[in-house]
Amino acid sequence: MQSFEGKLAVVTGGGSGIGRELVVQLAAAGCAVAACDLNEAGLAETAARAAGGARVTTHVCNVADGEAVERFRDEVMDQHATDHVHLVFSNAGIGGGGSFIAGPRDEWERTFGVCWGGVYNCARAFVPLLIASDEGCLVNTSSVNGFWTTAVPGMPHTAYSSAKFAVKGFSEALLEDFRVNAPHVKVAVVMPGHIGTDIVTNTRRAHGGPEPEDMTAEEVAVIRAALVPRGLPAGASDDEVRQAVRMFADGFRDTAPTSAAQAATIILDGVRAGEWRILVGDDAHALDAAVRADPIAAYLPGTTMMSLVERGGSAG
Numbered sequence: 001m002q003s004f005e006g007k008l009a010v011v012t013g014g015g016s017g018i019g020r021e022l023v024v025q026l027a028a029a030g031c032a033v034a035a036c037d038l039n040e041a042g043l044a045e046t047a048a049r050a051a052g053g054a055r056v057t058t059h060v061c062n063v064a065d066g067e068a069v070e071r072f073r074d075e076v077m078d079q080h081a082t083d084h085v086h087l088v089f090s091n092a093g094i095g096g097g098g099s100f101i102a103g104p105r106d107e108w109e110r111t112f113g114v115c116w117g118g119v120y121n122c123a124r125a126f127v128p129l130l131i132a133s134d135e136g137c138l139v140n141t142s143s144v145n146g147f148w149t150t151a152v153p154g155m156p157h158t159a160y161s162s163a164k165f166a167v168k169g170f171s172e173a174l175l176e177d178f179r180v181n182a183p184h185v186k187v188a189v190v191m192p193g194h195i196g197t198d199i200v201t202n203t204r205r206a207h208g209g210p211e212p213e214d215m216t217a218e219e220v221a222v223i224r225a226a227l228v229p230r231g232l233p234a235g236a237s238d239d240e241v242r243q244a245v246r247m248f249a250d251g252f253r254d255t256a257p258t259s260a261a262q263a264a265t266i267i268l269d270g271v272r273a274g275e276w277r278i279l280v281g282d283d284a285h286a287l288d289a290a291v292r293a294d295p296i297a298a299y300l301p302g303t304t305m306m307s308l309v310e311r312g313g314s315a316g
């Protein structure tokens with residue numbers, strides 16, 4: 001797909017981060033957009049930022065709920081008076097569900113349900129509309145955790161990584177399915193490295209976690225126990241723990257090597273160029289090189305993302 005002008009795109013998770021920037025850049029390129037999110041205020045902010053470009057409609061929808069996604073699809077068809085769409089960006093995602101063994105089952109299933117279930121539900125609902133177009137592309141967002149599971153040694157990352165592996169595997173399997181059954185539709189899998197967004201804060205909220213300043217003494221104690229082995233002074237006051245939680249979330253956003261806007265540009269350039277495997281950021285390219293060069297070493301105890309990025313960067 002060489003141009004987005006005059007096309008219609010669906011973007012999930014359009015109320016923040018990479019999804020918001022996709023909406024803004026697509027609209028600026030003359031592509032109408034139907035954006036969904038759980039966060040209505042975030043969607044309104046996105047629509048305001050996209051003003052002046054092509055038409056943007058916003059839809060509150062939980063992508064983990066298959067019936068809600070079908071309602072979203074019906075709203076898109078109704079509001080855009082169409083029986084087809086050209087682009088579907090299955091971008092919505094949350095973290096969490098770290099330990100399968102020690103963590104709460106409902107958190108694990110919520111994370112997996114959004115990150116994998118959301119992609120699956122959107123494919124079920126929207127692939128027929130892509131097939132009804134003359135030229136379509138399904139763009140599924142996985143992660144570097146779709147080919148390497150460990151974010152930080154000592155911190156299991158099971159639900160998110162399992163879901164992102166599923167997204168990658170599903171997308172790669174669809175390559176042949178589309179070639180055989182709908183060759184005018186393409187599929188792409190997006191694997192971002194560290195991107196500067198509010199995903200840490202949004203994840204906490206998605207799992208019902210309190211704002212740091214509202215954390216009770218019991219909640220602070222749980223966080224303190226988790227953070228002391230990672231460098232928080234054991235004598236930190238409750239307020240210092242609350243501050244550390246806020247600083248971690250803001251730091252994730254503010255110290256990333258790639259911004260959300262840069263990520264969206266890389267994704268859209270990749271789709272326009274017909275790439276099916278879109279790595280986002282130098283860190284993602286270096287990690288990919290390191291894991292493919294030595295997949296066994298990638299899981300040796302103590303291996304960090306930084307050590308792999310350095311290895312992959314020097315190999316590449």
Ligand SMILES: NC(=O)c1ccc[n+]([C@@H]2O[C@H](COP(=O)([O-])OP(=O)(O)OC[C@H]3O[C@@H](n4cnc5c(N)ncnc54)[C@H](O)[C@@H]3O)[C@@H](O)[C@H]2O)c1
Nearest residue numbers: 013016017018037038062063092093143194195197199202
């Ligand atoms: N930020 C990173 O470093 C990074 C790295 C790799 C992959 N990713 C992936 O990129 C995608 C976008 O993440 P981001 O960093 O922009 O995060 P973000 O939190 O800024 O944006 C994600 C949006 O998805 C929405 N959302 C969450 N659950 C939803 C649901 N059930 N239904 C509808 N909308 C929902 C959130 O409200 C939010 O607006 C996610 O799939 C994420 O896993 C991000």
